[in-house]
Amino acid sequence: GKRQYDRDFLLGFQFMPACV
């Protein structure tokens, strides 16, 4: 299937510390 992400899931990552 498709890799779908809903808006709240995506918004939850906006200010996460960056992965290195």
Next chain:
Amino acid sequence: QKVVSPESYIKHPLQNKWALWFFKNDKSKTWQANLRLISKFDTVEDFWALYNHIQLSSNLMSGCDYSLFKDGIEPMWEDEQNRRGGRWLITLSKQQRKADLDRFWLETLLCLVGEAFDDHSDDVCGAVINIRAKGDKIAIWTTDYENKEAITHIGRVYKERLGVPPKVIIGYQSHADTATKSGSTTKNKFV
């Protein structure tokens, strides 16, 4: 020893790789020379790293565009994936630049990278925001103006995601009609 869950160190991959383009209107240059690729990304984390780093659309100068397209598709009518395509067009009033523009554009981006249109997301080529003194525009571009099922599904979901009231009509126009129009308006293929 502590076991760290992969959730905490693996970025979340997107279905597609996306390219963000910027257009700045310099009349001394050709249209194509004014179009620049900013960056590409294919994870949720890299999308935000880019989005948080660049100017909000409402801060851009008049004549500028952002375009977000699937990797391999150029943000122009002439691209093979766009030639027979069209766009769902959202036209904004001058007052909406402050109230809605940045919110609408972010919602558009989230629809694209999150594949909000289910199987019909395959028909999506990208999205464009035009910053213009006479009124800003946002559009989702799809690949086939004859694919009624995909276009209407995308239009319904998009309108709902933007929170556009049901009584407000949005139109879908083919790029061929937009390119050959004589007046300022293009006829709608779908509403």
